[in-house]
Amino acid sequence: MKTARLLRIVPPVAIGIALSVWLVWQAEPPARVEQAERSVAARTLIAEAVPVRPVVRGYGTVSAAQSWQAVAEVAGAVTYRHPELETGNLIVAGTRVLEIDRSRYETALHQVQADLAALHAEGRQIDVEAENTARLLEIEKSRRTLAESDLARVRELVAQGAAPQARLDEQERATLQIRRGVQELENTLALVPVRKARLAAQAARAEAALASARRDLAMTRIETPFDLRVGEVHVERHQFVTAGQRLVTADGVARAEITVHLPVEGFPRLMGAAVSDSGVSFETGIRETVLDRIEAELRLVSGTGQVWQGRVIRVGNALDPQARSVPVVIAVDNPYAGIAPPLRLPLVPNMYVEAVLTGPELAPRITLPASAVHQGDTVYLRDADGRLALREVSLGWRQGDISVIEAGIEPGEEVIIDDIVPALPGTIVTPAESGE
Secondary structure, eight states, X not given: OHHHHHHXXXXXXXXXXXXXXXXXXXXXXXXXXOOOOOEEEEOEEEOXXXXXXXXXXXXXXXEESOEEEEEOSSOEEEEEEOTTOSXXXXXXXXXXXXXXXXXXXXXXXXXXXXXXXXXXXXXXXXXXXHHHHXXXXXXXXXXXXXXXXXXXXXXXXXXXXXXXXXXXXXXXXXXXXXXXXXXXXXXXXXXXXXXXXXXXHHHHHHHHHHHHHHHHHHTTEEEOSSSEEEEEEOOOTTOEEOTTOEEEEEEEXXXXXXXXXXXXXXXXXXXXXXXXXXXXXXXXXXXXXXXXXXXXXXXXXXXXXXXXXXXXXXXXXXXXXXXXXXXXXXXXXXXXXXXXXXXXXXXXXXXXXXXXXXXXXXXXXXEEEGGGEETTTXXXXXXXXXXEEEEEOEEEEEETTEEEEEESOOTTOEEEXXXXXXXXXXXXXXXXXXXX
C-alpha cells in the first residue's frame, strides 16, 4: 500500500526538478549596472578680504535732555494762566505762563524800602550831629584854655595874698565844669563810629530783606526757561497755591536722549574700532577722541520706517547688573525738526527705539553669509577638483546676516553657501549659478 503511494508521488517531483534545472540552465545572466558618482548643485562664492565696520545694536527709551518742573516758591492765588498752557502744547522760552497775586509782596517790598530809607536818613543825621559836636568841642576847648589861664592867675594871687581862697575855689569849680563839657563832647564824638557801625548792620539787614522781598515778588511770575512741550498742568486760575506746590511739568524740545543697552561682547569691538592709534586722551576728552567717531542711527521699534541720526555723548560708568549690558547715551538734536505727522513723527519721551551703532572700518577680513558657517565653526569648500571639503575656521564674530572669519579661509577659495545634506567630503559640487 505504501509502496504504491510512493510510486505515484515520485514521478511528478522528478519531472519538476528536471524542469527547474533546465530553466536555470537556459536563463541569461543578470545585467551589470554601473553606479554613477553622487553630485549636488549648490551656490558658491569666492572668498575675499574686505574692510569691516563693526555694528552693534541696542534698544532704549527716549527721554528729554532737559526737563522742567515749576514749583511755587511763594503762596497766593493764581491771577494769570497762559491760554496755551495745556498738555502737549509747545511754548517758547521766556513766556509768562503763570502769575501769582503780587499785592502782598509789593506791600512787603514797599515796607522794607521805607525802613531802609529811614536808616539812611538816620545815618545822615548822625553825620550832621557829629559835625555839630566837633564844632562845639572846638569852642569848649577854647573856653577850657581861658579857664585854665584864669585859674593859674587866681592861684598866683592867692599865693601872694592878694585874693581870697574862696575866689580860687570858685575858679577851680568853673574850670572843672568846662573840662567836663569838653570830655562829654569828646565821648559823643567817640561814639559816632559805633553808632554808624550799628546803623550799617541794620541797613545790611534791611538790604537783605529788600533783596528777599524783590525775589519773592519776582517769584510770583513763572516764565519758561527754554523752549518746551507742556506735560502736566496742576493749577487753574484763581486757585490758591502754597509754597512748594507743583505747578507745571514740561520737557525741553532742543534735544532728546536715549540710553541704549549694548551687549557686552559687542561693545569692546565697537570701542576698539573707534579708538585711534594714539589711544584715549583724557586731556581732550573721550568724546572727541572716541565717541565722535561712532555713527548712531535710531529707528522706531514699531516699524514706521522713520530714522533719526544721533551722536554718542557718553558711556555709563558701570554695567547694568541685571541685563549685563553697557549703557550708552545717544543724543538727537532738534527732535522736532521737520515733523509732519503721521509721515514723520517727533522723537518724544517714552518712545521705544532701536539704536544701530557703527564704528570706523577695521582691517580687511574674510566675511561670509551667516548661513555659510555650519555648527559654529565649519565651512563647506569646493576644492580645485570641484569636490566638497570641510574646513574648521576661527569665527571672529557675527553681526546681522554675516560672519566675520578670523582664520581658516584664504582669499580666493570657493565657499559653498548652501547647506548640503548629507555633507560627505568628496561629493562633486556643481555651482548652481553656472548651470552645469
